Amino acid sequence: MDEVQVKVKPEMVTVYIMGQAYQVPAGLTILKALEYAGFRLVRGVGCRGGFCGACATVYRLPGDYRLYADLACQTTVKDGMYLALLPSTPAERRSYDIRKVKPAGETLLALYPELARCVACNTCTKSCPQKLEVMDAVQAALRGDIAKVAELTFDCLSCGLCTMRCPAEIPHYHVWQLARRLYGAYLAPKAEHLHRRVQEIEEGKCKEELERLMRLTREELRELYKAREIEPE
Amino acid sequence: MKRVLYFPGCALKDQAQEYERATLAALAKLGYKVEELPRWNCCGTVYSLAQDDLMRHVGPVRNLIRVQEAGEEKLLTLCAMCYNTLHRSAEFVNDPENLRRINAFMDDEEDYRGGVRVLHLVQFLAEEIGEEDLSRAMVRPLEGLRLGAYYGCTLLRPKEVGVDDPDRPEIMERILQALGAEPVLFPERVECCGAYLTVTRPDVVRERAGEILLSAAEAGAQALLTVCPLCKFNLEERRPLGAPKLLVYYVGEALAWALGTQEIPEELAKSLTGVMS
Numbered sequence: 481m482d483e484v485q486v487k488v489k490p491e492m493v494t495v496y497i498m499g500q501a502y503q504v505p506a507g508l509t510i511l512k513a514l515e516y517a518g519f520r521l522v523r524g525v526g527c528r529g530g531f532c533g534a535c536a537t538v539y540r541l542p543g544d545y546r547l548y549a550d551l552a553c554q555t556t557v558k559d560g561m562y563l564a565l566l567p568s569t570p571a572e573r574r575s576y577d578i579r580k581v582k583p584a585g586e587t588l589l590a591l592y593p594e595l596a597r598c599v600a601c602n603t604c605t606k607s608c609p610q611k612l613e614v615m616d617a618v619q620a621a622l623r624g625d626i627a628k629v630a631e632l633t634f635d636c637l638s639c640g641l642c643t644m645r646c647p648a649e650i651p652h653y654h655v656w657q658l659a660r661r662l663y664g665a666y667l668a669p670k671a672e673h674l675h676r677r678v679q680e681i682e683e684g685k686c687k688e689e690l691e692r693l694m695r696l697t698r699e700e701l702r703e704l705y706k707a708r709e710i711e712p713e
Numbered sequence: 714m715k716r717v718l719y720f721p722g723c724a725l726k727d728q729a730q731e732y733e734r735a736t737l738a739a740l741a742k743l744g745y746k747v748e749e750l751p752r753w754n755c756c757g758t759v760y761s762l763a764q765d766d767l768m769r770h771v772g773p774v775r776n777l778i779r780v781q782e783a784g785e786e787k788l789l790t791l792c793a794m795c796y797n798t799l800h801r802s803a804e805f806v807n808d809p810e811n812l813r814r815i816n817a818f819m820d821d822e823e824d825y826r827g828g829v830r831v832l833h834l835v836q837f838l839a840e841e842i843g844e845e846d847l848s849r850a851m852v853r854p855l856e857g858l859r860l861g862a863y864y865g866c867t868l869l870r871p872k873e874v875g876v877d878d879p880d881r882p883e884i885m886e887r888i889l890q891a892l893g894a895e896p897v898l899f900p901e902r903v904e905c906c907g908a909y910l911t912v913t914r915p916d917v918v919r920e921r922a923g924e925i926l927l928s929a930a931e932a933g934a935q936a937l938l939t940v941c942p943l944c945k946f947n948l949e950e951r952r953p954l955g956a957p958k959l960l961v962y963y964v965g966e967a968l969a970w971a972l973g974t975q976e977i978p979e980e981l982a983k984s985l986t987g988v989m990s
Contacts (some may be wrong), residue, residue: 584727598754598755598772599757599768600755600772601772602771602773602775602821602822605821616754619723619753619754623723623726623727623755624723625725647768686731
C-alpha cells in the first residue's frame with residue numbers, strides 16, 4: 481500500500497521552555513508542546529484531561545506584564561510564550577483527627593493560622609485555572625463559614641498554583657480539603673436512606689444470600705453471573 | 714424602607730453574632746433595609762501604620778470598591794475595629810499618589826474613585842436617625858438602667874476618624890439617654906482594654922480589664938455597653954479574680970431591648986422602673 485504523503489506543513493510557533501526557544505506546531509497544548517520539544521514528562525503530568533491538577537504551569541506572553549497560570553494539558557501554546565512547569569508545590573498538610581475537630585472557623589485558624597495573613601490581594605483568584613473565587617473562600621474561612629468554603633472550593637484540583645503565588649503563604653488546597661471534610665462530617669445533610677440500608681445489612685438482611693454465594697463453585701458462580709438480570713436501558 | 718449598605722466583618726459572623734442579630738432587627742424596626750455588602754472581605758485589621766506597606770490597604774480599599782459598584786456612598790459598620798480600619802484606609806487613599814498605586818495594583822477591579830464615607834452604628838443612630846426619632850420608635854424605655862458606655866480605642870482614635878471627641882465623647886451617652894437609660898460616666902471609659910495583647914500578654918490585659926470593670930462599678934454602672942468584639946472578649950474572659958462581675962453587652966442589644974425586638978436580659982429587667990408597654 482502506498483504511503484500517503486502529507487504535504488501541508490503545520491504552522492509553527494516559538495515557545496520558550498525554561499529559557500530555551502523551541503519551534504512547535506500551533507494548536508498543541510503546552511503539555512504536548514513540551515513532549516514535541518523532546519521533554520519526557522515523568523512528573524507534572526497526569527490525566528491529560530484537566531481533572532488531576534498535576535500539570536500546573538506558569539507563563540508570560542510578549543508585551544504583557546501578567547504572569548499567567550494554567551494547566552498545561554488545557555492550554556494551547558501561543559507564539560512567544562515563556563513557560564515553566566510547576567510539577568509540585570511544597571505545602572504542609574497539618575495533621576488532625578476529623579472526629580475530634582469542630583466544624584468552626586477556629587479549627588481552620590488553629591491548624592492554618594497563616595489564613596489570618598490574607599491581605600485580600602486576590603492573587604490567588606487570578607492564578608486559579610479552575611476560575612474559582614479563591615480569595616472569597618479564604619475570606620469565608622476567616623469568618624468561619626465552613627459550608628461556604630466547601631461550596632466555593634468544590635472544583636479545586638489541588639494544583640497548587642494559588643498556593644505558590646500567595647504572598648501570605650497560605651496552603652490553600654489543604655485548608656479547602658479540611659473544610660470539605662468538616663462539611664461532609666458535620667454539616668452536610670445526612671443520607672438517611674444510606675443509614676437505613678447500612679442498618680439493614682448489619683441486622684443480617686443479606687447474610688443468607690451472601691453465604692449461599694460463598695458456598696458455590698467457580699463454575700456455578702460463572703453460570704449465575706451469565707444468567708444475571710440486567711436492567712433495561 | 715430606606716436602604717443602607719452594611720459591612721459586617723468576620724467577628725460578627727462568628728464570635729459576635731448576637732451583635733449583628735440584635736442590631737439588624739432593631740434597624741429594620743427603625744425603617745432601614747440593611748443590605749450586606751456583596752462579596753466583602755476582611756476589613757484588613759489591624760490598620761497598618763507603615764506608610765509604604767501599600768499591600769495592607771488593598772483589602773480595605775477593595776471593600777470600598779464594592780460600595781462604589783453598588784452605587785452607594787455610605788457604608789455602615791458595627792465593629793469598631795472594622796470601622797477604624799476601613800475609615801483610615803479611605804482617608805489614606807485621599808492622597809492621589811496612594812490611590813494611583815493601589816488602583817494600579819488592583820488590575821482585577823474597577824478603579825476606586827474615592828468618596829465613600831464609612832459610618833459607625835453610633836454615628837448612624839445619633840446623627841443619621843437622631844435622638845428624637847430614636848425616642849419616638851422606643852416601645853420599652855430602659856428607665857432605671859444605669860449603663861456605662863465603654864468606648865475603648867478604635868471608635869475614638871486617631872481623632873481624624875474618631876466618632877466624637879476622643880477625650881470627652883458623649884455620642885453613646887446621648888443614644889442611651891434617648892433610649893431612656895441612665896448613662897454612667899466612668900474614668901476608664903476611653904482607655905484601652907489591652908486589645909491583641911490578649912494573645913501574648915494576657916497578664917497586661919487582665920490588669921486593664923480589672924481597672925475598667927472596677928472604674929465602671931464604682932461609678933454605679935450595672936452593665937457595660939461596647940461596640941467591639943475584642944473589648945467584649947477581654948472584659949469577660951480576662952476579668953481578674955475579684956474584679957466586679959459586670960455584664961457586657963453590645964450597643965445594638967440595648968437598642969433592640971428599647972425597640973422591643975429583643976427581650977431585656979433577666980439580670981437587668983428587674984431594675985427597670987419605666988412603664989412597660
